[in-house]
Ligand SMILES: [Fe+2]
């Protein structure tokens with residue numbers, strides 16, 4: 001089973017650029033083309049939040065135009081730049097966006113690896129939140145399939161990254177979230193976005209990893225006095241490869257036109 005992950009597309013309305021200079025929709029189109037070109041093809045694509053930049057209807061329409069070019073199914077979750085109602089309105093045929101408890105939380109069944117989507121959006125804040133309702137829902141979902149290898153996906157990162165911009169925006173419910181995950185050893189992995197770069201860490205008895213942005217990356221500045229800047233490092237995406245008997249292996253790929261040279 002192959003799962004592609006893309007994150008932090010920050011798509012804007014047609015003709016509009018992020019910060020007046022980044023064509024994020026164009027970047028998203030190149031990510032879609034990179035995934036569509038893969039053989040073997042991923043079984044599905046997870047898009048882990050900050051789908052658009054301002055939660056606006058014309059941005060979601062543009063996002064949809066870009067993502068509908070994917071030849072395989074894709075599943076969405078919101079990030080801090082998203083708005084649930086506008087997202088649902090643009091994807092009325094994506095029934096799973098109805099979610100649970102008012103949040104865009106759902107499971108994806110029918111694959112050897114079970115996928116659990118968590119909505120960590122806390123409207124009006126940069127940081128994430130998992131309230132009691134969402135964590136009770138997660139605990140119930142994980143309790144009903146204890147023997148099924150599972151990957152959780154959400155937007156935010158529930159631990160300190162060393163980058164001041166992210167660490168100042170507290171993730172409410174981080175400890176309770178960790179406690180739920182720790183109770184369920186079938187959780188092979190938790191994946192997220194938000195930090196616009198690839199990171200991985202042992203967390204709550206499992207492995208936590210993040211996906212680069214399809215557009216701009218945040219500079220890795222570990223000086224606590226500095227605030228974050230972005231850089232046009234190569235954009236990227238990830239392929240999570242599930243192999244029964246082995247586990248989940250993650251590949252991080254840059255998006256761009258890189259010359260392939262034959263070894264022999
Ligand atoms: Fe983002």
Ligand SMILES: [Fe+2]
Pocket residue numbers: 050079080081155193194195
């Ligand atoms: Fe974010």
